[in-house]
Amino acid sequence: MLVLSRKKNESIMIGDTIEIKIISVDGDQVRIGIEAPRNLDVYRKEIFDAIQEENRLATKSQNDWSALKQLLQTKLELKDGQ
Incomplete structure (x- = not known):
């Protein structure tokens, strides 16, 4: 398993088409945004x-x-x- 540290508004790219962005961090809850092709189930x-x-x-x-x-x-x- 790859473990990365990211701060608010930083992203992780998976391949060329999937971006995982840290939207907010509030205590132990992290909100993420995922941009991926529509044909990919998330x-x-x-x-x-x-x-x-x-x-x-x-x-x-x-x-x-x-x-x-x-x-x-x-x-x-x-x-x-x-």
Whole structure:
């Protein structure tokens, strides 16, 4: 992890297109501004983690439905064969 010190109105550049600017410092709270291309998603970490978990659950649910569909299809094929 890279750790940098910055003061109010100073910035950090990530690549050529992302600028992170320190807007204000008030006690233990720091306000930052982020300039990034519109096609780049920017989330707070806790929101990003929640999105990842929802995606994981959706994938699991989709896999569960696929397994159920396969089971039902197999049962129907067996029934048709009798």
